[in-house]
Amino acid sequence: MKARSSFSGKLGYVLAVAGSAVGLGNIWRFPYLAAKYGGGIFLLVYMILMLTFGYALIVSETALGRMTKRSPVGAFQFFGKSIPFRLGGWINAVIPMLIVPYYSVIGGWVTKYLFEYLRGSTEILAAENYFPEFIANSFSTGFWFLLFSLVVVAVLIAGVEHGVERVSKTMMPLLVILAIFVAGYSMTRPGAWEGVKYFLIPNLKNFSWMTVVAAMGQMFYSLSIAMGILYTYGSYIKKDVDIEKSTTQVEVFDTAIALLAGLMIIPAVFAFSGGDPNTLKAGPSLMFITIPKVFASMGFGRGAGIMFFLLVLLAALTSAISLAESGVSTFEDQFGLSRRKSALVMGGMIVGLGMASALGFGVLDFVSLLGMSILDFFDFLTNSIMMPVAALATCLLITKVVGLDRIAKEVEQSSAFKRKGLYNLFLRYLAPICIVIILISSIANVFGWITM
Ligand code: PHE
Numbered sequence: 001m002k003a004r005s006s007f008s009g010k011l012g013y014v015l016a017v018a019g020s021a022v023g024l025g026n027i028w029r030f031p032y033l034a035a036k037y038g039g040g041i042f043l044l045v046y047m048i049l050m051l052t053f054g055y056a057l058i059v060s061e062t063a064l065g066r067m068t069k070r071s072p073v074g075a076f077q078f079f080g081k082s083i084p085f086r087l088g089g090w091i092n093a094v095i096p097m098l099i100v101p102y103y104s105v106i107g108g109w110v111t112k113y114l115f116e117y118l119r120g121s122t123e124i125l126a127a128e129n130y131f132p133e134f135i136a137n138s139f140s141t142g143f144w145f146l147l148f149s150l151v152v153v154a155v156l157i158a159g160v161e162h163g164v165e166r167v168s169k170t171m172m173p174l175l176v177i178l179a180i181f182v183a184g185y186s187m188t189r190p191g192a193w194e195g196v197k198y199f200l201i202p203n204l205k206n207f208s209w210m211t212v213v214a215a216m217g218q219m220f221y222s223l224s225i226a227m228g229i230l231y232t233y234g235s236y237i238k239k240d241v242d243i244e245k246s247t248t249q250v251e252v253f254d255t256a257i258a259l260l261a262g263l264m265i266i267p268a269v270f271a272f273s274g275g276d277p278n279t280l281k282a283g284p285s286l287m288f289i290t291i292p293k294v295f296a297s298m299g300f301g302r303g304a305g306i307m308f309f310l311l312v313l314l315a316a317l318t319s320a321i322s323l324a325e326s327g328v329s330t331f332e333d334q335f336g337l338s339r340r341k342s343a344l345v346m347g348g349m350i351v352g353l354g355m356a357s358a359l360g361f362g363v364l365d366f367v368s369l370l371g372m373s374i375l376d377f378f379d380f381l382t383n384s385i386m387m388p389v390a391a392l393a394t395c396l397l398i399t400k401v402v403g404l405d406r407i408a409k410e411v412e413q414s415s416a417f418k419r420k421g422l423y424n425l426f427l428r429y430l431a432p433i434c435i436v437i438i439l440i441s442s443i444a445n446v447f448g449w450i451t452m
Helices: 010-021 025-034 039-066 070-079 083-119 128-138 138-158 162-185 193-199 209-223 231-237 243-273 283-297 301-335 340-361 374-402 404-412 420-446
Strands: none
Touching: 010 193, 010 231, 010 243, 025 039, 025 083, 025 209, 025 243, 025 283, 025 301, 025 374, 039 193, 039 209, 039 231, 039 243, 039 374, 039 404, 039 420, 070 083, 070 138, 070 231, 070 301, 070 374, 083 128, 083 138, 083 283, 083 301, 083 340, 083 374, 128 138, 128 283, 138 162, 138 301, 162 193, 162 243, 162 283, 162 301, 193 243, 209 374, 231 301, 243 283, 243 301, 283 301, 283 374, 301 340, 340 374, 374 404, 374 420, 404 420
16 A cells, blocks of 8 residues: 655645636636626625535535545545445545546637637637637547647656646746736726626626526535545645635635636626627636637737636646546556556546537537537536535535534644534535535426426
């Protein structure tokens, strides 16, 4: 058995978790969901969920990881070997394996945009139908997807993820500075102020039940909750890391980046498309439609485009690598495969499932899974169905088997557990009830039993 690596210290841990949390979820996914599901009201619901639910789940997963010193499959089996324990662990472990293929498709899109900015296509990218035409071109999307995936698989095989980690840590501050700058520019365009208001001021008129469903899925996604990642990270930390405090730091950092991304993209929708509801509801394509328009209107749009897509590409790469890495370590631990074999199996999954998602807008666009494109389907399956189930499994493991007291003891080994009351209330009642309601409503929505 190889020794478990551990983080160098408290800061190292917070940075690693923040590094995993910040990715395409913040820059690409959050703004399009906020635009689509009500702007300010989405933001408000998201914040409330994050500070209560998200907080309780991060603490839970981290504490369980630290207590058992295992990744999710092992952590669940630490407490029992029967089927429910196996299922609980596996659902947490499978989620990142299903996310990384379609994550890599978006990574491919980002790579393509970087390439085009390098070539000087600033104006072309801002043209009305550029993006839909690009993703409908199967050869082109397939190519950029494969390129991105090859880099991910190569890093997995070489096992140099720590080097990449280091690069990303210096790049992150740069991304923040550039984002502040672009957000400032975008917010001061004529007409943009309406967008700032739409994004920041809650308006009940824009509320729908889907606002809550989408906000909850996004909270899991963005904070890397309910995908086994935090178990694994928790298993690397020593008993002196203050779990409560580091959770708060990660939440603040992750939300700050998402807010910045929202301020770059949503005001731009209003400035450049007059807040057109169709653009607001563009979904996954929103970033690729609005950001090029912002850059094309700037004097030095090409430079900004190169910087922006380079930094987003790095954030996407590091996130994709850490998602895939968690799959690789599951294969290694559970099936005793060598690192190389595990990486190849993971690579096969990325290429197979990812290619289907990539071509889902091109030659495979006749495929509709429950009314969704293949990429949207995987996003929905993982975020709206599997993650709630995985979170529920964690809640049940704690309340029915481990006991809230043991979690409290684990947290208290490093600091006072200030929000214990809130935590217990959430785990025992609110979290399970909300999860079940949300799960039922998102299934009902897909099958058209209720419209939201
Ligand atoms: N939280 C990341 C994001 O917002 C996604 C991710 C999850 C990355 C888990 C790594 C591990 O994009």
